[in-house]
Structure formats: C-alpha cells, structure tokens
Amino acid sequence: MGNPAGAQTSVHPPQEVRAFDTPNDGGESLTLIWAPGPQDRPDARYQVLAVEGDAADSSLMKVVAEFPANSRLVKDAKLPWWTRQADRQWHQFAIKSGKGVEVKNGVSYTVAVAFIEGEQRAVGPLLHATPAPNWFNWNQLNNLVAALVFGALVFYSINYAKRNEIFLRRIAGLDAVDEAIGRSTELGKPILYLTGAHDMSDPSTIAAAVILGRVAKRAAAYETELMVPHRDPITMAVCQEITKQAYLEAGKPDLFKDDANFFITSDQFSYTASVDGIMLRKKPAANFFMGSYFAESLLLTETGASTGAIQIAGTDSDHQLPFFVTTCDYTLIGEELYAASAYLSREPVQIGTLRGQDIGKAVILGIVAVGTVLATIGVATGAAWPQLVLDLFKDLK
Structure with missing residues (x-):
C-alpha cells in the first residue's frame, strides 16, 4: 500500500x-x-x-x-x-x-x-x-482600502464643514431641549437627567454624557437646579467633570454643586424606585432619559408623566422604544442619540464627522444593492466575472 x-x-x-x-x-x-x-x-x-x-x-x-x-x-x-x-x-x-x-x-x-x-x-x-507567521494578511486588503477611503471621506467632510454650512435635518426632540429647560426655569423646578443603565464603555452612555454637557450649560445660564442620579460610579465621576466644565463655560462656576451628580445604587429596581421617589417628591418640570434602558424604562417614564413633567428620551435600545414613544413627549430614536452632540453644538468637526459617516452608509447601501444584482446575474448566467467584483467586498468589517 x-x-x-x-x-x-x-x-x-x-x-x-x-x-x-x-x-x-x-x-x-x-x-x-x-x-x-x-x-x-x-x-x-x-x-x-x-x-x-x-x-x-x-x-x-x-x-x-x-x-x-x-x-x-x-x-x-x-x-x-x-x-x-x-x-x-x-x-x-x-x-x-x-x-x-x-x-x-x-x-x-x-x-x-x-x-x-x-x-x-x-x-x-x-x-x-516550513510554516511561519506572516506580518500582513493580504486577504483583508479590501478592509484596509475601505478604511483608508472612509477615513479620507471623513477628513474631507470635516474640512468642508469648516468652510461651508452643512444642513442637518430637524430633530424635534433636540429642538425641545431648550423648551424643557426654559419651562423648568419658569416654574422654578429642577431638571432630572438620567444617563441610562450601562457604564461609560457603552456608546449610548457616552452620547448621554455629551448631551448632559449641553443641558448643564443651559441650566447654569438659567440658574436652574440640575439633578443627575447614577447607577455607575465611574459614569458619575465623568458626568461630574462634564457638568463642572459646562458651568465654567456658562460663566457660572459658583453655581456648580458636586452633589448635582450623585450615586444611588447599581441594583436595577432599587435605582428605579429611588428615582421614582425623587420625581414624586421634587416634581421636576423636565425629565431627560438618555442612554440604554431595560425593564425600568416604563416604570420611570410613567411616573414622570404622572407628575406633569415634559419628558425627552433618547435610546438605541429598540426593545424599549415603544415605551418611550408612548410615555414621553419627544423620543430620539437610535442614531439620533449619537448625532445629538453635533446637532446641538454645531461644531464643524462633529458635523463633518457626522456627514462623512452618512455618506459612508449611503455608499454601503449602494454596494449592497449592486452586489445583489451581480450575485443574481452570476447565478442566472453562470458567468465568473460577477464573483470577481463581489470578492472586492467580501468579509468587509
């Protein structure tokens, strides 16, 4: 043998x-x-x-x-x-x-x-x-090219935004931020702001912290009390610094209070019960629910609605969106939460980055459509050339 x-x-x-x-x-x-x-x-x-x-x-x-x-x-x-x-x-x-x-x-x-x-x-x-490791994976060459093209697109968009005004579609929930803060000021009642259930490693929490800076700056300008209860101590420390900087930029550093950001507990429903109690006792005129939420979302927003507060929510948790839409006056859906910082600040760098990302998504959708047509042609005709084109977009990350 x-x-x-x-x-x-x-x-x-x-x-x-x-x-x-x-x-x-x-x-x-x-x-x-x-x-x-x-x-x-x-x-x-x-x-x-x-x-x-x-x-x-x-x-x-x-x-x-x-x-x-x-x-x-x-x-x-x-x-x-x-x-x-x-x-x-x-x-x-x-x-x-x-x-x-x-x-x-x-x-x-x-x-x-x-x-x-x-x-x-x-x-x-x-x-x-003889086997040996390789320095570069040429199978992923298309990923490198895509990353370079996308990065160049973002940098171009940033430079374009510095020289030209870029249109951003109206987001009603963000336009209502000033209205909610103004209402709290008129009624002499505090503003309640929540950053969600996750820690600072979550993109939605980062977006919530960025929006907090904008809200805190307006609250400082109007001399309105701000309350930010937290479930995570690291998030609390970050938000304290963001709030402090916002008061400094508003020219009201003397109005800043360290205890505006305070830690309650990491337990989900203990935190929910405590925040509900704050709503019923303090009766804030404006409630902001930004970030990621779970089963506590409806418990929080129903209590807030019962006090007559204007409520603005923003989350990327699609399973909680129906509850926010039902109980809140305005809701930021998905990427509207991430776009909020650019929308509110109007800074060219942020707007340019946002525009570059949108163009990139449009290109990806176009590639998906063209790829579907090419794959269909390849199956229907048996031709090899459609697969050569499809390989350019294989395993893109």
Missing part, C-alpha cells in the same frame, strides 16, 4: 503538487495544492501525508486527512481572487496541528498527497515546507 513516488501502478499520483507555508496567517499551518485529474470521482479518495523532518519513504509518514477525490477545491476555501494560489478547480488542503502531527513554526516537514482507488494507491512526490 505504501508505494514510493514513481512506482508503476494502474492509478496515477496527483500531478503538479505544491507545498508551502500557508500565506496570510499566524503560522503553524502548511498548504498543499495540486491539479485536478480525470480520476477525481466520489468513490476515489485523496490522502494527505505529513511527518516532521525529512522522510525518504511515504510509509514513514502519517495520514493527516482523507477525503473524496472530488472535494477540497480552491473555490471551497472562499479566498479572494488576489490571494488564490491556483485555479478555483484545483485541490487545496491546509495542514494544521492534529491527527498525530503538531505543526510548529520554523520546523521543516515532509508532506505528500496520495490517490486511492479501490485497493490501489499512488503517492505523489515528497515535498518539504
């Missing part, structure tokens, strides 16, 4: 076999490719053999894989066309640790491919290859 390469048999050994370090990976892997043959049938099999070091005969090598002769093709690896080592119909197999062979970087291995049909076996040439 262990015929050496070149033995005369009724079956032919694999042709044009090549062995090399697997490209575009972290090492510890070897790749074998070989040409397809007329004998590639489901009832025939290929064996992949490997052993550490040098081997003069295939009988000294271990079988690391065995599979039908019409499988393990280059096209099955789903690699982009710019990194394929052979035609899509060629065979390809990656040898990794397992099956009695441990693949180590910097160690030479002897590898081979055998063809088996019935009781006959033909072994191809014995080849040598």
